[in-house]
Amino acid sequence: MREHSILIVHPDRKTQRLVQRILGVTGYRVDIADELEQAIQLMEQQAPLLVVVDGTIALSPEADAFFTLASTKGTEACMTLLAPDAGDHVPRILGLGAVTNLLVHQMPVLAEELTITAHKLIHRDLFGVEKYLLWGTELHTHTLTRASQRAHIVQQLAEAVRARGQSARVASMAMLVADELISNAVHNAPVDDAGAHYRKDVPRDVEIELDGKHAVTLRWGCDARYLAIEVGDQFGTLDRETILRSLAKNDVRESGAGAGMGISLSYRSSDHLVFNLAPGKRTEIIALIDVRYPPAERTPVSSYNVFVERT
Amino acid sequence: MQIQPANGQLELSGSIDETSGLLDLLGRAQSNFLALDLAGITFINSLGVRDWIRMQAAATKSGIQIELRRAAEVIIHQLNMIIATRGTARVTSFFAPYACDACGREDSLLVDAVTHAAELAKLQPPAMVCPECGSQMAFNDFPERYFSFLSPG
Numbered sequence: 486m487r488e489h490s491i492l493i494v495h496p497d498r499k500t501q502r503l504v505q506r507i508l509g510v511t512g513y514r515v516d517i518a519d520e521l522e523q524a525i526q527l528m529e530q531q532a533p534l535l536v537v538v539d540g541t542i543a544l545s546p547e548a549d550a551f552f553t554l555a556s557t558k559g560t561e562a563c564m565t566l567l568a569p570d571a572g573d574h575v576p577r578i579l580g581l582g583a584v585t586n587l588l589v590h591q592m593p594v595l596a597e598e599l600t601i602t603a604h605k606l607i608h609r610d611l612f613g614v615e616k617y618l619l620w621g622t623e624l625h626t627h628t629l630t631r632a633s634q635r636a637h638i639v640q641q642l643a644e645a646v647r648a649r650g651q652s653a654r655v656a657s658m659a660m661l662v663a664d665e666l667i668s669n670a671v672h673n674a675p676v677d678d679a680g681a682h683y684r685k686d687v688p689r690d691v692e693i694e695l696d697g698k699h700a701v702t703l704r705w706g707c708d709a710r711y712l713a714i715e716v717g718d719q720f721g722t723l724d725r726e727t728i729l730r731s732l733a734k735n736d737v738r739e740s741g742a743g744a745g746m747g748i749s750l751s752y753r754s755s756d757h758l759v760f761n762l763a764p765g766k767r768t769e770i771i772a773l774i775d776v777r778y779p780p781a782e783r784t785p786v787s788s789y790n791v792f793v794e795r796t
Numbered sequence: 797m798q799i800q801p802a803n804g805q806l807e808l809s810g811s812i813d814e815t816s817g818l819l820d821l822l823g824r825a826q827s828n829f830l831a832l833d834l835a836g837i838t839f840i841n842s843l844g845v846r847d848w849i850r851m852q853a854a855a856t857k858s859g860i861q862i863e864l865r866r867a868a869e870v871i872i873h874q875l876n877m878i879i880a881t882r883g884t885a886r887v888t889s890f891f892a893p894y895a896c897d898a899c900g901r902e903d904s905l906l907v908d909a910v911t912h913a914a915e916l917a918k919l920q921p922p923a924m925v926c927p928e929c930g931s932q933m934a935f936n937d938f939p940e941r942y943f944s945f946l947s948p949g
Contacts, residue, residue, distance in 0.1 A: 652902055657839060657870050664841045689814040689843055746842045753877055779895055780937040
């Protein structure tokens with residue numbers, strides 16, 4: 486039977502205490518290691534549900550053995566934390582292709598990101614933008630039944646965001662994220678029985694009926710902390726490797742072309758991007774845009790989580 | 797996207813997306829020069845970005861000099877994120893985010909990149925006065941990030 490524990494691997498005592506305090510509310514035992522050797526010893530005695538690792542440690546050559554052991558032990562997720570001055574490490578972390586949960590924000594945002602992630606894993610309940618918004622936040626739902634509705638719905642979203650007092654910058658980020666995620670769900674998600682993505686090369690301005698399983702859902706809401714945008718499809722074809730490759734995509738800066746650009750642009754246009762995957766059943770992507778802070782006070786890099794539903 | 801010719805330039809407004817046909821704009825260059833006023837652009841998606849890069853590449857290949865005037869913040873974000881979108885175009889003015897500490901107003905203000913070239917090269921945002929209360933406004937982004945499009949790729 487699984488030990489009800491969480492393991493923190495971080496060299497800084499203050500951060501250890503902070504993360505321990507945040508994750509202690511789950512009721513799980515929280516173990517702490519200063520470095521990887523100690524963490525591996527702890528890991529050999531038990532199987533923590535969740536592991537939280539310092540970004541610098543995650544980049545060390547010895548981390549491979551640790552992540553492999555965590556995977557063998559059935560750890561649901563390894564979260565990586567980055568210090569505020571370590572934003573330059575993000576491309577390297579993305580380049581590893583193994584970090585499924587990167588949290589870059591400081592308190593109080595870190596506490597929100599950590600607890601929601603932990604609760605999703607503990608309760609095995611991954612889906613739904615509600616988990617990221619305050620109680621009572623009104624959610625607006627649009628179901629696309631034709632591809633041509635994308636432009637109208639995206640425009641409607643921007644106008645509604647502006648009408649609720651948000652800045653043009655926030656509205657423009659929301660437009661970009663919603664447009665790219667809907668476009669991906671309409672054109673890249675559908676596969677036939679042989680696994681071929683049959684709508685991938687259909688020009689984006691060609692009308693397509695989105696009947697039955699092809700329908701795409703957009704939900705959004707704002708709780709004065711976040712503008713949250715959720716886009717879902719019913720194919721569940723997006724996988725962890727494609728996501729990590731897209732997030733790391735260097736050619737977004739260099740050429741701007743190629744598949745996966747939509748995910749990469751969405752990541753760079755939001756503060757936190759969450760992927761909820763139920764393979765073969767559904768994919769849900771949630772983008773959070775922090776509306777509390779002006780650009781100059783926001784962390785220049787973004788957090789992300791990739792959750793995969795266990796069958 | 798709407799296109800309006802005015803004062804020797806093309807004023808573009810609305811969304812740059814898969815329907816924009818930016819390459820066609822090159823046919824409207826005069827004496828190998830094309831000035832685009834981008835103040836009215838509200839949105840550009842990944843397919844618009846791809847089209848934009850193709851337009852820039854074609855302009856460079858055929859020796860057409862593109863000048864970007866009053867580039868909206870959404871354009872600047874793309875120029876900063878995707879180096880290839882810069883091409884060989886020259887940006888003469890652009891909008892930038894400012895905030896007023898005194899009254900809380902946030903605004904997108906026009907910066908003359910030619911007049912302020914020396915300051916911008918040192919990543920120093922030009923001083924701006926709040927149009928509402930007259931106080932000094934503060935630049936509302938990270939200068940090293942927002943002005944990166946001005947440095948060579």
